[in-house]
Amino acid sequence: MTRRSVIALAVALAATLGAPLPGLAQPAPLDGFDAHVASAVRDWQVPGLAIAVVKDGAVVFSKGYGVRELGKPATVDEHTLFAIGSTTKAMTAALVGMLVDEKKLAWDDPVTKHLPWFAVGDPYVTRELTVRDSLTHRGGLGNADYLWYGQDTPRRDILERVRLLSPAYSLRSSFIYQNVMYAAAGAVVEAVSGKSWEEMMRTRIFEPLGMNETIATAATLGQQPNVAQPHFTVDKKVTVIENASVGGVAPAGSVWSSVHDMAKWSAMLLAGGKTNGRTILSEKTIAEMFTPQTIVTDEAFYPTTRLTKPKWKTYGLGWFQQDYRGRAVDYHTGSIDGMVAIHGLLRDQNVGVYVLANRDHAELRHALMFEVFDRFIGGPRRDWSTELRALYDGLEKEGDAERHKAEAKRVAGTKPSLSLAAYAGTYTDPLYGDLVITLAGDRLKAQYGSAFVGPLEHWHFDTFQAKWNAAWRGTSLIAFLLDEDGKPAAVEAMGMKLTRAK
Numbered sequence: 001m002t003r004r005s006v007i008a009l010a011v012a013l014a015a016t017l018g019a020p021l022p023g024l025a026q027p028a029p030l031d032g033f034d035a036h037v038a039s040a041v042r043d044w045q046v047p048g049l050a051i052a053v054v055k056d057g058a059v060v061f062s063k064g065y066g067v068r069e070l071g072k073p074a075t076v077d078e079h080t081l082f083a084i085g086s087t088t089k090a091m092t093a094a095l096v097g098m099l100v101d102e103k104k105l106a107w108d109d110p111v112t113k114h115l116p117w118f119a120v121g122d123p124y125v126t127r128e129l130t131v132r133d134s135l136t137h138r139g140g141l142g143n144a145d146y147l148w149y150g151q152d153t154p155r156r157d158i159l160e161r162v163r164l165l166s167p168a169y170s171l172r173s174s175f176i177y178q179n180v181m182y183a184a185a186g187a188v189v190e191a192v193s194g195k196s197w198e199e200m201m202r203t204r205i206f207e208p209l210g211m212n213e214t215i216a217t218a219a220t221l222g223q224q225p226n227v228a229q230p231h232f233t234v235d236k237k238v239t240v241i242e243n244a245s246v247g248g249v250a251p252a253g254s255v256w257s258s259v260h261d262m263a264k265w266s267a268m269l270l271a272g273g274k275t276n277g278r279t280i281l282s283e284k285t286i287a288e289m290f291t292p293q294t295i296v297t298d299e300a301f302y303p304t305t306r307l308t309k310p311k312w313k314t315y316g317l318g319w320f321q322q323d324y325r326g327r328a329v330d331y332h333t334g335s336i337d338g339m340v341a342i343h344g345l346l347r348d349q350n351v352g353v354y355v356l357a358n359r360d361h362a363e364l365r366h367a368l369m370f371e372v373f374d375r376f377i378g379g380p381r382r383d384w385s386t387e388l389r390a391l392y393d394g395l396e397k398e399g400d401a402e403r404h405k406a407e408a409k410r411v412a413g414t415k416p417s418l419s420l421a422a423y424a425g426t427y428t429d430p431l432y433g434d435l436v437i438t439l440a441g442d443r444l445k446a447q448y449g450s451a452f453v454g455p456l457e458h459w460h461f462d463t464f465q466a467k468w469n470a471a472w473r474g475t476s477l478i479a480f481l482l483d484e485d486g487k488p489a490a491v492e493a494m495g496m497k498l499t500r501a502k
Contacts, residue, residue: 085334
């Protein structure tokens with residue numbers, strides 16, 4: 001780094017809060033990076049963001065930007081806790097790997113060897129499904145997030161409902177992202193270790209790595225002093241929202257952490273499973289975690305590939321993978337209402353980057369990851385922030401156009417077939433649970449779990465639109481199906497069909 005850049009960096013740091021740690025060595029590739037991040041955070045209108053960069057086992061950049069909550073003065077720093085979402089998955093895969101290292105299980109053990117009660121909708125798949133399959137989204141199941149999102153269903157009950165799921169494709173023939181199967185992997189960890197997944201996370205990962213700020217679930221979040229709040233764009237305004245519970249599938253995405261702590265996790269992975277002279281994971285297991293396990297379809301990968309144009313796209317054990325500028329990249333995002341994360345590893349350069357932010361789907365995370373990679377690879381650089389804003393603005397417009405098409409199908413001038421009171425009742429299914437319709441005054445109200453609660457407005461014929469009280473969850477059409485006697489017999493809503501309880 002030149003003397004001029006050192007002075008410029010010192011001036012910039014003196015003018016900001018949450019600057020990189022005193023004495024932190026700043027490699028030349030990161031010249032001007034602080035100012036770049038600060039500008040991008042403003043451009044993307046992200047309330048708060050934190051980022052850490054690891055190179056050759058050392059943290060070379062760690063800083064927070066913005067505020068923990070809009071309208072309040074508390075700033076984000078490298079110790080601020082955010083929901084890390086699905087970057088939790090790599091940790092669950094690592095717990096499995098530890099038990100493999102101890103020869104207590106094998107990657108290709110059938111899940112039923114350790115969970116005899118577990119089953120899916122196809123007896124063949126039940127018999128053949130392996131622990132490895134549960135970590136690679138190739139087990140034949142469709143997305144089943146309705147089993148846990150916004151529900152209060154216990155984890156064991158969620159997993160027992162999987163037996164009611166019909167296969168979406170044949171085993172190992174495709175890829176559909178599947179959070180519930182990571183809950184199954186967590187249950188395997190519990191069965192083999194004799195300890196809860198939460199305790200295993202604490203004693204086998206957090207404590208050995210000195211991740212003292214990290215918690216496995218949001219259960220103790222209220223006791224933490226430095227926590228970011230989630231934000232979502234509602235009616236074109238960035239708004240503070242409530243946290244979503246991930247407890248039902250905790251091994252898939254429930255951890256809360258800081259970039260200070262996650263940098264330690266990143267450094268251990270880049271160091272071949274070692275930290276401070278201690279082996280956390282064997283080199284063989286580290287290699288297995290990053291070995292491509294299944295091909296990922298274009299539809300299931302990140303839209304960023306429209307710009308990066310990779311030759312191949314795969315999934316390891318808790319990691320999406322692609323080629324980038326002739327190198328292999330391992331990375332994973334985390335997304336849960338109002339919170340985002342990304343963990344990226346450029347392993348042949350021994351570089352890791354971790355980003356946390358408190359605005360829903362703030363894809364600045366991808367821009368910063370590729371910016372860091374470019375800086376350490378060297379050669380031409382791109383304005384990833386500008387390019388990705390254009391990409392995602394275009395995707396948002398495409399989504400708006402699809403919604404307008406759906407709205408155009410609404411038939412004007414129709415009325416419900418029945419009185420509003422006739423539609424009230426409980427509609428249920430062994431897989432999906434209960435959707436409760438009640439009449440309050442002259443309006444119907446729907447409730448599905450704790451997250452989907454709101455009034456119904458007539459749409460057309462016997463279809464109503466639910467406007468959820470949690471406005472960031474949007475709206476849903478609920479169609480009532482009448483029997484031969486003209487009475488409501490079932491409803492179709494949010495991709496589900498539920499029968500009216502007798």
